[in-house]
Amino acid sequence: MVMKRVVIVGMGFGGLSAAKELAGRGLEVVMVDRHNYHLFQPLLYQVATAGLEQESIAYPVRALARRWQGAAFRMGEVIGVDLAGRHLILADGEFSYDYLILAAGSRTNFFGMEGIERHAFDLKRLSHAEEMRNHILTLFEKAGREPDPARRGALVTFVVVGGGPTGVEFAGALRELVVHVLSRDYPEVRTAETRIILLEAASSLLTAMPDELRAYALRKLRAMGVEVKLETRVIDARDGHVFLHGGEVIESHTLFWSAGVAAAELADRLGVPQAGGGRVTVRAALSLDGHPEAFVIGDMAHLVQDGAVLPMMAPVATQQGRHAARAILALERGEQPPPFRYHDKGAMATIGRSAAVAVSHGFRFRGYLAWLVWLLLHLYYLIGFRNRLLVLMNWAYYYFSHERQVRLITGETDRRI
Amino acid sequence: MVMKRVVIVGMGFGGLSAAKELAGRGLEVVMVDRHNYHLFQPLLYQVATAGLEQESIAYPVRALARRWQGAAFRMGEVIGVDLAGRHLILADGEFSYDYLILAAGSRTNFFGMEGIERHAFDLKRLSHAEEMRNHILTLFEKAGREPDPARRGALVTFVVVGGGPTGVEFAGALRELVVHVLSRDYPEVRTAETRIILLEAASSLLTAMPDELRAYALRKLRAMGVEVKLETRVIDARDGHVFLHGGEVIESHTLFWSAGVAAAELADRLGVPQAGGGRVTVRAALSLDGHPEAFVIGDMAHLVQDGAVLPMMAPVATQQGRHAARAILALERGEQPPPFRYHDKGAMATIGRSAAVAVSHGFRFRGYLAWLVWLLLHLYYLIGFRNRLLVLMNWAYYYFSHERQVRLITGETDRRI
Numbered sequence: 149m150v151m152k153r154v155v156i157v158g159m160g161f162g163g164l165s166a167a168k169e170l171a172g173r174g175l176e177v178v179m180v181d182r183h184n185y186h187l188f189q190p191l192l193y194q195v196a197t198a199g200l201e202q203e204s205i206a207y208p209v210r211a212l213a214r215r216w217q218g219a220a221f222r223m224g225e226v227i228g229v230d231l232a233g234r235h236l237i238l239a240d241g242e243f244s245y246d247y248l249i250l251a252a253g254s255r256t257n258f259f260g261m262e263g264i265e266r267h268a269f270d271l272k273r274l275s276h277a278e279e280m281r282n283h284i285l286t287l288f289e290k291a292g293r294e295p296d297p298a299r300r301g302a303l304v305t306f307v308v309v310g311g312g313p314t315g316v317e318f319a320g321a322l323r324e325l326v327v328h329v330l331s332r333d334y335p336e337v338r339t340a341e342t343r344i345i346l347l348e349a350a351s352s353l354l355t356a357m358p359d360e361l362r363a364y365a366l367r368k369l370r371a372m373g374v375e376v377k378l379e380t381r382v383i384d385a386r387d388g389h390v391f392l393h394g395g396e397v398i399e400s401h402t403l404f405w406s407a408g409v410a411a412a413e414l415a416d417r418l419g420v421p422q423a424g425g426g427r428v429t430v431r432a433a434l435s436l437d438g439h440p441e442a443f444v445i446g447d448m449a450h451l452v453q454d455g456a457v458l459p460m461m462a463p464v465a466t467q468q469g470r471h472a473a474r475a476i477l478a479l480e481r482g483e484q485p486p487p488f489r490y491h492d493k494g495a496m497a498t499i500g501r502s503a504a505v506a507v508s509h510g511f512r513f514r515g516y517l518a519w520l521v522w523l524l525l526h527l528y529y530l531i532g533f534r535n536r537l538l539v540l541m542n543w544a545y546y547y548f549s550h551e552r553q554v555r556l557i558t559g560e561t562d563r564r565i
Numbered sequence: 566m567v568m569k570r571v572v573i574v575g576m577g578f579g580g581l582s583a584a585k586e587l588a589g590r591g592l593e594v595v596m597v598d599r600h601n602y603h604l605f606q607p608l609l610y611q612v613a614t615a616g617l618e619q620e621s622i623a624y625p626v627r628a629l630a631r632r633w634q635g636a637a638f639r640m641g642e643v644i645g646v647d648l649a650g651r652h653l654i655l656a657d658g659e660f661s662y663d664y665l666i667l668a669a670g671s672r673t674n675f676f677g678m679e680g681i682e683r684h685a686f687d688l689k690r691l692s693h694a695e696e697m698r699n700h701i702l703t704l705f706e707k708a709g710r711e712p713d714p715a716r717r718g719a720l721v722t723f724v725v726v727g728g729g730p731t732g733v734e735f736a737g738a739l740r741e742l743v744v745h746v747l748s749r750d751y752p753e754v755r756t757a758e759t760r761i762i763l764l765e766a767a768s769s770l771l772t773a774m775p776d777e778l779r780a781y782a783l784r785k786l787r788a789m790g791v792e793v794k795l796e797t798r799v800i801d802a803r804d805g806h807v808f809l810h811g812g813e814v815i816e817s818h819t820l821f822w823s824a825g826v827a828a829a830e831l832a833d834r835l836g837v838p839q840a841g842g843g844r845v846t847v848r849a850a851l852s853l854d855g856h857p858e859a860f861v862i863g864d865m866a867h868l869v870q871d872g873a874v875l876p877m878m879a880p881v882a883t884q885q886g887r888h889a890a891r892a893i894l895a896l897e898r899g900e901q902p903p904p905f906r907y908h909d910k911g912a913m914a915t916i917g918r919s920a921a922v923a924v925s926h927g928f929r930f931r932g933y934l935a936w937l938v939w940l941l942l943h944l945y946y947l948i949g950f951r952n953r954l955l956v957l958m959n960w961a962y963y964y965f966s967h968e969r970q971v972r973l974i975t976g977e978t979d980r981r982i
Contacts, residue, residue: 184702184974203618208972210750220752223706223974241710274975285601289640293658333627335637534962534970538955545951553951555625557601557640558691 151176151218154476155236155245157226157414159186159209161462162251162446164531165469171216173477178243179209180236182225186212187274188530190462191539193314195277197321198285198329198555199546202274204538207531226252228417231439247441247476250414250428251469254447254460257408257425263384267565268405271314279561280404284322286557287401292336302399304342307390309382310407311348312355313497316365318404319346319374320500327373328550345375345398347382349407354497354505356459361505364514368499382407385565401565409460411448423450424457432487434472440479443472451488458490462529467491498522501547568593568635571893572653572662574643574831576603576626578879579863580668581948582886588633590894595660596626597653599642603629604691605947607879608956610731612694614738615702615746615972616963619691621955624948643669645834648856664858664893667831667845668886671864671877674825674842680801684982685822688731696978697821701739703974704818709753719816721759724807726799727824728765729772730914733782735821736763736791737917744790745967762792762815764799766824771914771922773876778922781931785916799824802982818982826877828865840867841874849904851889857896860889868905875907879946884908915939918964 152175156163159181170177185206194200213221224238235244256272258265269280284306291303304326308319323344331339346353346369352362353369353376369376381393382403390398411426420436421429427450428436434449436442446465451458458464467490475485494508496518504519506512513521523543530536546552569592573580576598587594602623611617630638641655652661673689675682686697701723708720721743725736740761748756763770763786769779770786770793786793798810799820807815828843837853838846844867845853851866853859863882868875875881884907892902911925913935921936923929930938940960947953963969 184706184972201618201620202975203620203971203973206973208750208970210972211968211970214749214752222710274973278975289601293639332631333625335631532970534958537958541951541954541958551628553625553628553949554620555601555627556620556623556691558619558695 152246152480153178153244154247154249155180155243156249156251157181157236158251158253158412158446159183160189160251160253160446160465162253162465162469163249164212165466166249166251166445166473167212167216167219169470169473170476171219173218175218175476175480177216177219178245179213179219179221180224180226180238181209181221182223183274184208184210184221184223186531188535189272190526191530192271192274192277193318193321195274195554196271196280196284196318197325198281198552199321199325200539200542201554202278204535204542205530206274207535211532226414229442231418231420231436231442234441247479248443249469249472250418250442250444250448251446251465252412252414252448254409255412256405257410258405259408261384263386264382264403264405267385267563268309268403269563270405271318278558279563281554282557282559283402283561283563284325285555286560288330288334288337289557292334297341298399300337301341301343302388303401304337305398305400306344306402306404307382307398307400308344308346308404308406310405311346311350311353311376311378312406313495314406315346315348315404316353316369316497316499318406319344320369320372320498320503323369323372323374324500325552329552329555333555343375344373345377347377347380347392349379349381351378353378356495357497357505358507358512361507361512361514365497365499365505368503372500388565390565403565409447415444415448433475433485434468434488435475435485443475445469445472453490461495463493464490496522496525569663569897570595570661571664571666572597572660573666573668574598574653575668575670575829575863576600577606577668577670577863577882579670579882579886580666581629582883583666583668583862583890584629584633584636586887586890587893588636590635592635592893592897594633594636595662596630596636596638597641597643597655598626598638599640600691601625601627601638601640603948606689607943608947609688609691609694610735610738612691612971613688613697613701613735614742615698615969616738616742617956617959618971619695621952621959622947623691624952628949643831646859648835648837648853648859651858664896665860666886666889667859667861667865668863668882669829669831669865671826672829673822674827675822676825678801680803681799681820681822684802684980685726685820686980687822688735695975696980698971699974699976700819700978700980701742702972703977705747705751705754706974709751714758715816717754718758718760719805720818721754722815722817723761723819723821724799724815724817725761725763725821725823727822728763728767728770728793728795729823730912731823732763732765732821733770733786733914733916735823736761737786737789737915737920740786740789740791741917742969746969746972750972760792761790762794764794764797764809766796766798768795770795773912774914774922775924775929778924778929778931782914782916782922785920789917805982807982820982826864832861832865850892850902851885851905852892852902860892862886862889870907878912880910881907913939913942
C-alpha cells in the first residue's frame, strides 16, 4: 500500500507544529521551505542588535526530519499550487499531494511606497538581521571618522517605524546597544549625538495591550532615551532624509520598517478569495472552500473569531498547525474535522534589560517579572538544546557584563538611504 | 607634548601582538584593518564544515582598543604607504605616522591560473568559510533531488588541492561531516557516492613534518575514506570538471584551493624589494632598508634564519609582532633594536576526531594526545572568554553527539565550477 502524502509548505511555527503532529502516523510528510532551517523570528531583532549570533536562532529542518518517522525535507521555492490537480509547483520541480498545508507566513507590507521599500530594513529573514547589524556598525565606523557634527549626527540617527512589538523591541535593544556598548567602542561619537526615533501612526504604542502597559512601555522607552513620536507617519525616504507626513524631515541613513505585514506572496497565486493583507479566507476547520484536503494556516490565513480577525502571531500559527494536522488525521479516519478555536494565552513585548510588558488570562505584568517570563518562554520555545544554551549564555553574558560580542561587520548592504 | 603615533596595519596574529605590547607605553597606537575584527584563521575550516558559527572565531578590535591605553581603531582599506613622507594612504583618507608596522598577512596564490581563481574556494576570510559551508550544503540539497546517479555523484564530489595543514584539516573535517552528519541528513544520497579527493603536487602530505607523522596522516586520511592522490597537479576547472596534469578529469562542482599563499597585495605597492611569494625583504630587526621606523612582519615579511625562509605561520607572526613593538620602544629609548630570532615551538595539524600530528622541540606526537594538545592550544590562543566557551561547547557537543549544528544555508555563492 502506498502511503498518502501530506505536503507542508513553510517551516515556521505553523508548519513545524503541523509536521510534528503528523510524524509517525502512517503518512508521508514532506516539509518544504526555501531555507533549510526553521527560523525563530521573535529573536531576529537581537541578531540585528549584535546580541545573538544568527546561527543560534535557526535550526536545520533535516535535523528534525531524521527524527520524525515518515518525514522528509525538500528545499525549494514554491511558485504555485494546482489545487484541482493536487500538485505543488516549485521553481525547480513539482510533486503531487493528498493533503496540503500552506504555512508560508508573511512578508513586510510597505503599502506601495517604493522609495521606502527600496531602502528600508525589515526583519523577516535571517539575512535581514545580519544586514541590519552590519549597517548599524558600519555607520558608527563612518561617524567615528566624520569631522562634521551635522553629518556625524545624521549617521547615528536611526528611524524605527511602527510601534508594535517588533518596533518597540528593536528600538529598545538598539538604544541599549548604543548606550552600553557602542558608546565605549566609539569614543569619537558622543552618545548625545545619537538618536533613536520610534514613529507610530496611531496614538499609542502596542495597541493590542491594555492602557496601563502601553503607558508603561512609552514611559520606559522615553526614559531610556528613545524619542517616541506618536500619530506620525513616514511618507518617503531618500538621499539621507526621512520625510514625515506634515512636512518634518529627519536627517538619517537608516529606516527600519515594522509598520505592516501582509500574507506571503504565495497567497496571491492560489486563485482563491483573499481578505485584508492578502490573507486567504479559510473555513472554520482551516481548509479552503471546496478543497477539504488543502489547509492554510498562520499569518497566511484569514479567520474571524468572536468578531475579530486572528492576529499574525506565533501562538496562532502553532495552534493552527496542530489543528490542521489533526484535521487530516480525522479525515483519514472518515470523520469531519472540528472547527478551529484559538486559545489566547497572552501577549508580551520586551523593552529593555529587566523591562517588559505581558498580559495573560486577564493578568497584567510589567517590569522585571514580565521580562523574566518573556525570557523563559522564549528559551522554552527555541528549538534545540544547543541553541537554548547559546542564547542563554549570550543573555547571561550581556546581563552581567553589558557587553555584546557579536558586533562584527561581516558584509556590506545597499539599503542605506 | 604630542604623543608619537604608531600605526599598525592588519589585525591578524602579528598586528595584534604588536598592539598589545605597545599599549600603555606612552605612544598613540592606531590599529587599522579592513574588517572590524580579529579573525582566528586556524579555525576557519571548522566554520566551512558546519562545526562552528562564524562569530565564535572573530573578535571585535574595538573591544580590545577600549581596554588598551592609547590605542584606537580605524577601519579601512590601506591602498598604499608614502614611506618617505611617513603617510599611510587609505581608500577613504590618510594619516601620518612616526612608526609603522605592516602586518597585512597573505592572500591565496593561484599562480596565474584564472579559471581556478574564478571558481575555487579558499579560506582567508570569514565570508569564505560561510560561502563554502553554504555551497557544500546546497550541493547535498541538489544531490538529494537528482535522479541521475552520475550527476548526483558529481554533485557530492569535492576536490581539495594542497596537502599542507589547511588542506589536510579541511579534507578530514569535510569527510567527517559527510560520514557522520550529512549521511543521516540526506538519506537520498549514499555515502559511497560521495568523494573527497585530496590532491598534492609533492610526494607526501605535510612536507614540513617528520616522515613518520606524514605517513600517519596519509594512512589516517585514507582510512577515513579521503582519496589522497600524491604527485598530482590541477591545471584547470570549468563546466563541472576538474582537469589534472596528465589528462585525468574529475567530475565535480567544488574545488577547494590551499596549494599556495603569497604576501598581501599591499606588499606590491610599497616599491621595496620583494622575495619569493611577493614577501617584503626585511632587515634583521624586521624594519625596511633605509626606513628604521617602518616594520614589516608575519606572512608579508621575507626573512632567512639558519638558511631557511621563515614560514607563513601564526607563531612567526606573533613573535615578530612582539619584536617590532619592542624595537620601537628601543628606538624611543635611543637604543639600537636587536635582530629578530624565531623560536620554533613546533607545528601541528589535526586530521579528524581524536587524530592529529604534532612536533615540538624534537618530540613527535600523533593520535589522541596530539589532538588533545591541538585542541587546548587553539582554545588558549582564541581571544575572548565567550568565544572560548562557544568553541568548547561546540566541540564537546560534536564529540559526544556526532552532530554539527551549524548546517545552515545562509546565502548563495557563484564559485561553483
